[in-house]
Amino acid sequence: xxxxxxxxxxxxxxxxxxxxxxxxxxxxxxxxxxxxxxxxxxxxxxxxxxxxxxxxxxxxxxxxxxxxxxxxxxxxxxxxxxxxxxxxxxxxxxxxxxxxxxxxxxxxxxxxxxxxxxxxxxxxxxxxxxxxxxxxxxxxxxxxxxxxxxxxxxxxxxxxxxxxxxxxxxxxxxxxxxxxxxxxxxxxxxxxxxxxxxxxxxxxxxxxxxxxxxxxxxxxxxxxxxxxxxxxxxxxxxxxxxxxxxxxxxxxxxxxxxxxxxxxxxxxxxxxxxxxxxxxxxxxxxxxxxxxx
Ligand code: UTP
Numbered sequence: 427x428x429x430x431x432x433x434x435x436x437x438x439x440x441x442x443x444x445x446x447x448x449x450x451x452x453x454x455x456x457x458x459x460x461x462x463x464x465x466x467x468x469x470x471x472x473x474x475x476x477x478x479x480x481x482x483x484x485x486x487x488x489x490x491x492x493x494x495x496x497x498x499x500x501x502x503x504x505x506x507x508x509x510x511x512x513x514x515x516x517x518x519x520x521x522x523x524x525x526x527x528x529x530x531x532x533x534x535x536x537x538x539x540x541x542x543x544x545x546x547x548x549x550x551x552x553x554x555x556x557x558x559x560x561x562x563x564x565x566x567x568x569x570x571x572x573x574x575x576x577x578x579x580x581x582x583x584x585x586x587x588x589x590x591x592x593x594x595x596x597x598x599x600x601x602x603x604x605x606x607x608x609x610x611x612x613x614x615x616x617x618x619x620x621x622x623x624x625x626x627x628x629x630x631x632x633x634x635x636x637x638x639x640x641x642x643x644x645x646x647x648x649x650x651x652x653x654x655x656x657x658x659x660x661x662x663x664x665x666x667x668x669x670x671x672x673x674x675x676x677x678x679x680x681x682x683x684x685x686x687x688x689x690x691x692x693x694x695x696x697x698x699x700x701x702x703x704x705x706x707x708x709x710x711x712x713x714x715x716x717x718x719x
Contacts, residue, residue: 428581431574431637432479433548434472434555437541438465439485439532444686453488455559457684459693460701464684465491466520468559473522475570477555480527481548483541492529495522537656542638543646551640553577556659561634562693564700565679569635573675576611577637582671583663585614586635588681595626599660601674602627614672619653619660630674632660633681642666 442454449457455465469480484491498517505514532544542556555570563569573584590598602616616627636659645662652658663672682693695712698704 428578429553431475431553431555431577432477433481433552434475434477434479434557434570435481435483435542435545435549436465436468436472436557436559437483437532437538438488438491438559439483439535439541439544441535442685445690451487453491454685455488456490456494457690459562459682459684459690460697460704463494464562465494465559467562468557469495469522470520471563471568471570472555472557474568475555475574477570478526479548480522481545482527482529483532483544484529485532485535495527497521537651537654537658539646539652539659539662540649540657542659543643543649543657546640546643546646549640549643553637553639556636556638558634560683560685562682562684563633563635563677563679564682564693564696565677569633569677569679569681572610572677572679573635573637576607576673576675580607580611580671580673582673583639583642583666584611584637584673584675585632585663586677587630587674588633588677590629590631592626592629593623595623595629595631596620598631600626600628601630601632601672603630603674607673610676610678612674612676614667614674617660617664617667617672619658630676633677635677636663638663639666639670641670 438453438455442449445454456463482491528548530544530548532541569586573586577584587601600618600621601614604613604615606612618627642662645665649657652661683689684693698708
């Protein structure tokens with residue numbers, strides 16, 4: 427029996443420089459795809475996968491994320507006074523259970539590996555998930571749920587992967603494909619950060635969802651800096667791969683990198699076209715705009 431995945435870490439302490447000036451005073455993770463903040467999509471995905479405890483690694487200027495997952499008494503009283511039951515029900519559905527959220531601060535944004543390490547006391551000695559909220563997933567079931575299904579069979583560490591254009595491997599963390607477990611999962615036999623196409627072990631990239639064993643914290647605690655002079659999660663995972671199995675889970679669904687502008691805009695279109703309350707009006711407007719180009 428594998429230990430259940432009860433806790434998820436959301437690293438949200440980055441500076442979001444690619445979205446300046448929008449992110450000067452507002453966290454990138456609060457940018458909206460249609461009408462939900464990026465962080466809400468990641469939290470929804472985690473809850474669907476059975477996560478009970480949500481751990482946010484925040485930084486300066488990120489207090490609004492904490493407020494987003496709290497009760498807003500004045501707003502709710504006003505909505506209630508105006509009989510806005512639908513809006514109230516929506517807020518109630520999204521509100522995490524009392525005591526199921528924790529917030530810690532990464533005092534200096536030293537890299538993703540460092541952000542995850544900052545959650546070590548809150549995670550403790552059990553396997554856990556990491557979700558990068560700027561990677562927004564569209565799939566049924568959600569990406570983390572698909573990973574948990576694989577994990578129940580394999581245990582170990584699981585990375586969700588998607589296919590990239592083979593010419594663009596230099597933009598991603600790429601994995602090597604070992605023995606197949608079934609059609610959707612395989613043993614990872616290599617992990618290379620941003621390889622040139624001619625040396626890339628495959629075109630499968632790590633898409634921002636991880637299930638990790640707690641031994642990763644010992645490796646992260648060495649605080650070794652890697653690419654970009656940041657403490658990289660990939661470097662610690664590579665070391666852990668010497669001792670533990672890593673599996674790739676081919677995510678059946680679409681991944682939108684909302685950390686860059688084109689990915690963010692594309693996600694807005696994709697999610698809007700999926701919304702019955704919006705698509706009817708939006709699609710003709712979009713078509714007219716595109717045909718006019
Ligand atoms: P990114 O590198 O995409 O985010 O990190 P960033 O640094 O905020 O963005 P740019 O490149 O300056 O535009 C992926 C995720 O990891 C978090 C970010 O908040 C984001 O959710 N992160 C990154 C941290 O929490 N701490 C860090 O030191 C770095």
